[in-house]
Every structure is written in structure tokens, then in C-alpha cells.
Amino acid sequence: MKYADPDNPHVVGGGKNVYGAALGILMLETHFPRIPGDVGHAASWPFPVHYKIVSGASAEKVVCHQAEGMLDKFITAGQELVTMGVDGIATTCGFMSLFQAEMAAALNVPVASSSLMQVPMVQATLTPGKRVGILTISATTLTQEHLSAVNVPVDTPVMGTEQGQEFTRAILGDEPYLDVAQSSADILQAGRAFCDKHPELGAIVLECTNMVPYAAQLQRALGIPVYSIYSFLSWFQAGLAPRSFAPDSF
Incomplete structure (x- = not known):
């Protein structure tokens, strides 16, 4: 809430349609199960969020075909969330x-x-000689352009979950059912193979927002930090709506 007069906290300003949720999340148009922890499961968040579905943005189109022709739709949907009242946008x-x-x-x-x-940012936290690795739903389609667009070094190690039995198949295929145990096994298998191939890994960033439910188990198995969209948006939210530690009269 913005105060119209900083010297009088009893007078507040308006300008939004909805208040109390700073973060707006643009959703792909999907029907696969979104279990607790998934970015698209509203109960995953300890703070309120707004969602907006981007029509036609299937997981397969965005992951396998570089979201071709979808930019304007994402911008339009984002503008609708901003008009509603959000202060930041995620996907x-x-x-x-x-x-x-x-x-x-x-x-x-x-x-x-x-x-x-x-x-x-994660790379900057690591001991010299250690590297960040990216675990993705599709290593074959995660290009150098995806990395360089957000200032990620193009030689960053990448591992995909395509060799698993369930996770990539169910998400990209937009299946109506998800074997959670097998998905977990797929991600753990990929994570272990990743560390075997790159013993220099000091942390992993999960590209896929649907991997969040498995992050804790993966971290325990590998013994290195695991970062995800959950860690990222928790940080993002902390800037959009900082927690106040001051007394009311301060």
C-alpha cells in the first residue's frame, strides 16, 4: 500500500484494481498435474500471487520451438496483470x-x-574452481541464445531429464496424469549423472519450474545447493514487498 502523504500514514493512495499481491505469474496453457511446490500451484507460495494464462503457450511450443510467435501474447497478458495491480512479473x-x-x-x-x-549470482557465491550447472527438462533445445539472453555464460554445464521415463514425457506431452515417484527418480538420476560427468559442480540451478517439488530430495542426494524458481521468486518478492520490521510508530 502506498501512502499519499508520507507524514500521515492514515491517508493512503490508490490506482490499482487489486491490492495485496505484488507478484504476477504468467502461466503456460497446460493441463498436466501441478503438485505442491510447482510454481503453478497457488499453495506453494507463502505470499499471495496473481496468475494469468497465456493462450496457446503450450509447454511443447515454448520448450521445443522457442515460443515462436508468442511474444506479443506474453506482453499482452503481462500488461493485464500490471493493470490489475501487480508490481512484478514472472513466468x-x-x-x-x-x-x-x-x-x-x-x-x-x-x-x-x-x-x-x-x-x-549463484556462481559468484562458489569457491574458485567450482561451477554452477543447469538441470533442464530439455537439454537438446536449451540453446546458447536462452543462456546469453539472461547473461549466463554459454559454456555453463547443462544436463537434461530426457533420458528419464516420466518427467519430461509427461510435462512436454501435457499428460493428464503424472507418476510423481518416477518423476522424482528421473530427476535424481539426471542429477547424479550430472555430478558424475562434472565433478566440479558446486551448485545446481533448476531451469524447469515443475522441478521444484523435487529440489529438497535432490539437494540431499547430491550434497550441493540446489536453486529453483521458488528460490528466485522468493528473492524477487522480497524486493517487491519487503518485510517490515519497524514498529507502527517508527
């Missing part, structure tokens, strides 16, 4: 990094398009 797919610059320019509020935006 539900790490592959949306391709549109980061265009969306930030068009929406006039901070934009957090992709979990991949964490990679440079």
Missing part, C-alpha cells in the same frame, strides 16, 4: 529467458522471466 518456464529484454522493456515493471537468471 512458469525457464525457456522464457528468450523474451526477458523485450518483456522488461514493454511492461514497465521488474520482470523475472526465468530461473536461469540466478546462474551468475
